[in-house]
Amino acid sequence: MRNKRMFLFEAARGFAAILLALAVAVIFIALCTDDVGGALEQMLLRPLFAKNGTFNANSLWVVLSRMIPTIFTGLAVCVMFSANQFNLAAEGGVMLGGFLATLVGIYVPMAAGLHLVVCLLVGAVAAALTMLLPALLKVKLGASEMVSSLMLNYIIMYVVLHFLNNNFADRSKGSTQTFPFLQTAAVPDLVPNTDLTWGFVIALVFVALVAVFLFRTRWGYAIRMIGINQAFSKYSGMKVGSVIVLSQVIGGFLAGLGGGIEVLGRYSTFLWRELPGYGWTGVTIAILAKNNPLMVPFAAFFMAYLERGCELMRTNAGVPAEMLDIIQAVIFLFFAAEQFLARYRQKLVVKGAREEMKQAFDSEAAAKGGNA
Amino acid sequence: MPQSEYVVQMKGITKVYPNGIAANQGVDFNVRRGEIHALMGENGAGKSTLMKMLFGLEQPTEGEIIVNGETVNLSSPTVAIAKGIGMVHQHFMLVPSLTVAENMVLGMAPKKKGLFIDMDKAIAITEEYAKKYNLHVDPKAKVVDIPVGMKQKVEILKALVRGAKILILDEPTAVLTTQETAELFRELVQLKEQGFTIIFISHKLNEIKQITDRLTIMRGGKSMGVYNTAEISMEEISRLMVGRDVILTVEKDKAAPTDEVLRVENLEYTNDWNKKMLDRVSFSVRKGEILGVAGVEGNGQRELVDMLFNLNVPDSGTVTVNGKSIVGLPQRKIRDAGVSLIPEDRMLYGIADRGTIEDNLISNRIYQKEYNKGLLFDMKAIHEMSDRLIEDYRVLCKSRNQQVKMLSGGNIQKVVVAREFSSGPVLIIADQPTRGIDVGATEFIRKKLVELSRAGAAVLLVSADLNEVMELSDSLIVMNGGHIAAYFEDTSALTDEEMGEYMLGLKRQSDEEIGKVLYAK
Incomplete structure (x- = not known):
């Protein structure tokens, strides 16, 4: 009963955080435009509803398609954060995975079906192996994985750009990009003629896989326990160093997979010329989801919806794109602030404890009554 | 005048922690001026919580605290110190790399030319107080080098320098040798004779009999009453503390x-x-x-x-x-x-505090065939094992899914023991x-x-x-x-x-x- 009440409270708290964040956002929006109401309508309703109030399916497909890469990066960060490893290289992992998957898609022709799988696996495995760098530096030399993974992102980016510019660029195009990959390597559409591909389904399958891995296997268990208490895990007989490496390698794999699916699903060539940003969003999502893979799709939906809303607000209401970052930051702040509404939470806890005490007393009294 | 009889009055104190644990429930606690008053109870009885509120480290959810006849709001230790309350914690709050004198004047250091710490004066202050209260310490020694008994004296002196008239000692003898304990008791009696009031938290019966005037017994977050030490037997204290003859x-x-x-x-x-x-x-x-x-x-x-x-x-x-x-x-x-090990430091090695009871019971057997089905855990076997151990070792909890840090110290240790004893060592x-x-x-x-x-x-x-x-x-x-x-x-x-x-x-x-x-x- 107390748990249910706490759950309701947490839900209400999340809602209040969003409302407050929006209130702050309104202030900023008012600075950019006169028509605040119109802007808010664009941001809050337009991602799902057309102007006349009817449901807009096409727009929903856009929102859902945006979730594909961030579900993967969100999961990647979940796994790494669960082991208390603040590895931020999901960003680089996405880029590397996308690039290598594309190259295999262009230069290594294979049968349909098999081709896509090989492309994705090459990208994912490469990203996984890259994560050995920060992981081994941490385990063997005690270097902070946060710093080395952050730097690793830029190393990956410039290495990818180097090969893109000098070896794989299609010179016939105005902007730097590779040749188009073969159709056998493309991720097929889930809803025809939209960006929503089967990648979305694969992402949801991985949500389930990662959840099972973390909560139902000995390796996932070791990752979680090491995240809580390393000394305890070592004393219990777990191989702490290996598990720390494992968590980051898995993180890299998921990020690389997400990158491959995104490029092979959304585009026809590899055309990223900078880090795509999905890794950073993944960190936000993992924190919103409290490292629970099952909550990742919800957090990813929230972020994608917000992004789409701000985009519409920019196009149709003239609010600058930077507003998105501000609003995101504000919401994030309220969500992450542990003390937000803490006083009210305390009241609930006190109430719960009282009831429990009373119950215990009553049952004790009842038991006594029975004996007498 | 009742006002002058009691130096501290705590009325109807209730404290509920954010994790839902009600550590104190309507506790009344009174201390007379110039007495040594024992606060007794098992671990988890709520003694430390009550004293933390008196020292301003925690705030009561309900209730009133009266110091020297004045209702006070002890919002922080700074306020409590200003009211003449000092506390010596079970785990010393000293900076090991600094000298005794530096620790003494920490946060209130005498200044030279308004900028530099006047070390000579700090040493002089330390020596003055040490002599006045007959608590011998070496002002120039680094805290890391001095024995435990002396560290405790430094803590007591620290409180006295800050003007404490009421001293709270949280299980002061837990870390002392027999000889050091005897010395501490002599010093406490001297302090009492000089008019200080001492609140002495302990669960060692013989110590209480030896040194205190009155005692308050707590059990399960409630007060079991106040007694004159001379008029209550050890057996009676024990019975009140645990509710049965141990x-x-x-x-x-x-x-x-x-x-x-x-x-x-x-x-x-x-x-x-x-x-x-x-x-x-x-x-x-x-x-x-x-x-x-x-x-x-x-x-x-x-x-x-x-x-x-x-x-x-x-x-x-x-x-x-x-x-x-x-x-x-x-x-x-x-x-x-x-080989099985019950580690000395159970919070560091013994448990993963945010993990569930079940998480903590399986940690040493996750690789065993019995608890795995191929790649996956055999959840049924794990649940059965957890429930069995919780029952066999009488771990008091709501379910195996409860976070282990929500349990009392004794029940946490039962989880550790259950895990270590049941692996067939x-x-x-x-x-x-x-x-x-x-x-x-x-x-x-x-x-x-x-x-x-x-x-x-x-x-x-x-x-x-x-x-x-x-x-x-x-x-x-x-x-x-x-x-x-x-x-x-x-x-x-x-x-x-x-x-x-x-x-x-x-x-x-x-x-x-x-x-x-x-x-x-």
Whole structure:
């Protein structure tokens, strides 16, 4: 009963955080435009509803398609954060995975079906192996994985750009990009003629896989326990160093997979010329989801919806794109602030404890009554 | 005038922590001016919580605190100190790298030219207070180098320098030797004679009888009443504390030790500060017996246990379990060899605090076939195991999914013990297995230890609790300064005094006598 009440409270708290964040956002929006109401309508309703109030399916497909890469990066960060490893290289992992998957898609022709799988696996495995760098530096030399993974992102980016510019660029195009990959390597559409591909389904399958891995296997268990208490895990007989490496390698794999699916699903060539940003969003999502893979799709939906809303607000209401970052930051702040509404939470806890005490007393009294 | 009779009045205090634990429920607590007042109760009874509120570290959910007849809002220790309340914590709040004098004046240092700390003056202040209250400390010594007893004096002086008239001492004797305790008591009586009021938190009955005027007993977050110490018997106090008469003697049959299980030979270890912590330590433990390791803390016991579980590496020496060396093996291999460890520091090694009870019960057996079905955990087997252990070891909890940090100290230790005892160990190393936990859990754990040893396990019991180590052990070694100072094959005729002399290094047996603990193969 107390748990249910706490759950309701947490839900209400999340809602209040969003409302407050929006209130702050309104202030900023008012600075950019006169028509605040119109802007808010664009941001809050337009991602799902057309102007006349009817449901807009096409727009929903856009929102859902945006979730594909961030579900993967969100999961990647979940796994790494669960082991208390603040590895931020999901960003680089996405880029590397996308690039290598594309190259295999262009230069290594294979049968349909098999081709896509090989492309994705090459990208994912490469990203996984890259994560050995920060992981081994941490385990063997005690270097902070946060710093080395952050730097690793830029190393990956410039290495990818180097090969893109000098070896794989299609010179016939105005902007730097590779040749188009073969159709056998493309991720097929889930809803025809939209960006929503089967990648979305694969992402949801991985949500389930990662959840099972973390909560139902000995390796996932070791990752979680090491995240809580390393000394305890070592004393219990777990191989702490290996598990720390494992968590980051898995993180890299998921990020690389997400990158491959995104490029092979959304585009026809590899055309990223900078880090795509999905890794950073993944960190936000993992924190919103409290490292629970099952909550990742919800957090990813929230972020994608917000992004789409701000985009519409920019196009149709003239609010600058930077507003998105501000609003995101504000919401994030309220969500992450542990003390937000803490006083009210305390009241609930006190109430719960009282009831429990009373119950215990009553049952004790009842038991006594029975004996007498 | 009732106002002047009581220096502290706490009325109807209720405290609910954010995790939902109601640590105090409508507690009344009064202290007379110039008395030594004991606050007694088992662990988790709510003593520390009550005192934290009096010192401003926690705020009551409900209730009123009156100091010197004035209702106060103790929102922080700074406010409490200003009201003349000082607290000496169980774990000292000193900066180890600073000198005694620097610690004394921390945050209120005398200034030279408005910028620099006037060290001479700090030393002078320290010496002045030390002399005035007859608490001898060395102002120039670094805190890291001074013995525990002196650290405590520094803490008391720190409170006095800040103008405390009411001193709260949280289990002050827990870390002291017998001699240091006696000294502390003399000093406390002197302070009382000078008009200070002392609140003394403890659960050691004999100490309370010795030194206090009145006592308040707490149980389960409630006050069980106030008594004049002279008019209440130890048995009555014990009954009020735990709600039943506690028999702290564990019945056990005579040991019939058979094969040697653990054999330690010539273990040597010098720590990072170049202090020799283990010096030619040799002993063995046989199947079916409990070998106790007694000694004042810090005489090599912790290092010894660390070596036995590869949490630290010896400079030289051998450790074998059933004839196989375990030095340098990963913990999983050591566990596979049948060794279990109840660690001294249960919050650091014993549990993953944010994990569930179940998480904490399976940690040493996650690789076993029994609990896995191919790649996945066999959740049914794990749930069954958890529920069985919770029942067998009487862990008081809502369910196996409750976070382990929500449990009381005694129940947390039961989780650790359940895990370590149920893995079928041939050797159990129990390091301070009942420290700081309530009487009920203590009794339970001690009985289990005896039970397991009689069923054929070899038990190495390391304990600073003299009563425990003498009560439970079949034979006993005493450690002093990294040596084994004495070996007693039979503990039944031993007296406390005799033990004390060996523990404090006043006496030492001959190598030949000590050598007997290495049973010939």
